[in-house]
Amino acid sequence: MIEFHLDSRSGVSAYLQLVQQVRRALRLGLLSEGDQLPTVKDVARQLAINPNTVLKAYRDLERDGLVAPRPGVGTFVTRTLTDNTLAAHGPLRTDLQRWLSKARRAGLDDESIEALFMTTFRAASEEDIA
């Protein structure tokens, strides 16, 4: 079982924070297939939050095929998000570090590096979609 936390100053809606926390738990392997999510009533109580917000988050996860409700029992994980890419993280990080030092040598400051990365990342994601 996981426990939810809400950051009221993050600017992210409560419903989205719940969705993100489940997804993160699935990615980190904290939740796996067959695990039960806290009941809507328990989350509403624990966070003093509108139960409809919890329902909405769970429905969203259901739509993504990650969880399924069992009537009268609760909501259960049906799929995990852990993957086999962990092995590739090391080499990719080395590449990225090399690229970062190159960017610094070229005179880019933190803000410019971040902006360049984000615009390139977004452009690449859009190309993938198109």
Added chain:
Amino acid sequence: MTTALRTHELGKRYGRSRHWALKDCTLDLPTGRVVGLVGPNGAGKSTLLGLAAGMLVPTAGRIDVLGEAPSSGSEHLARVGFVSQDAPTYRGMSVADHLRLGAHLNPRWDDALVRERIDRLGIDPSRRTGSLSGGQRAQIALTMAIGKRPELLILDEPVAALDPLARREFMQDLMEAVAEQDLTVVLSSHLVSDLERACDYLVVLVDSQVRVAGDLEELLASHRRMTGARRPSDVGPAGHHVVTASHTDRQSTFVVRTGGPLVDPSWDATPLGLEDLVLAYLRGDASYERPRPTVEVVR
């Protein structure tokens, strides 16, 4: 959609006073929601809630609660729970006496539910309510109101007098009750932060009139703060309804209810949080036009 509370040009004056505590109030609140009623002190929140609970009689206009006039009989009263601002209990009576009284007066009294709640609150039933803390008294009042299994629960500033921990515990108990029961809640507060997580419907009352009312998420999705180069007047971005406008020598800032897609690149549009949204309506004098049939929010 069924209606929990419907008013039409509702007005209230107390005694021979010429002052309208509530005036031309027209509202339609759906069932199954947790409705937050926000407004400054003296806006008429308590008057509206008192009218809805059948504790007050309207001077003008009409009010329907769960499809009937309030105070239309004891059967109707049993469907509505009401906790007024000071969380009233009989101070000389014990908690157990309160529960006996509740069971005696309410046809749908849920004794098991009430005992379970009192037990969890850790309050000794033999204690007089006068000896309890403010937070505990508020919890007893809420428990009594929930114990009668109402369809509509009306809470007037339920947490205003409580410390942060008692506030939190009260809201936790309330949200649990909403999850358990088929319950519509209308609660008032002059603090937006009390309502942010709990409510899914918002009513802003200013100077005894409704400034804005609607589904909280739709309201947040349809309002933007737009900044751009100084414009000559208070004429805001075309096609959008201006709530507030402010100007410096260089810049104009508008809070708008969007009337369509935001396409004009000369404006920088950012979403508003609940607090800023409410403040805009408290400050702005533009009244809110009821939106056309709800537009599906595109994600």
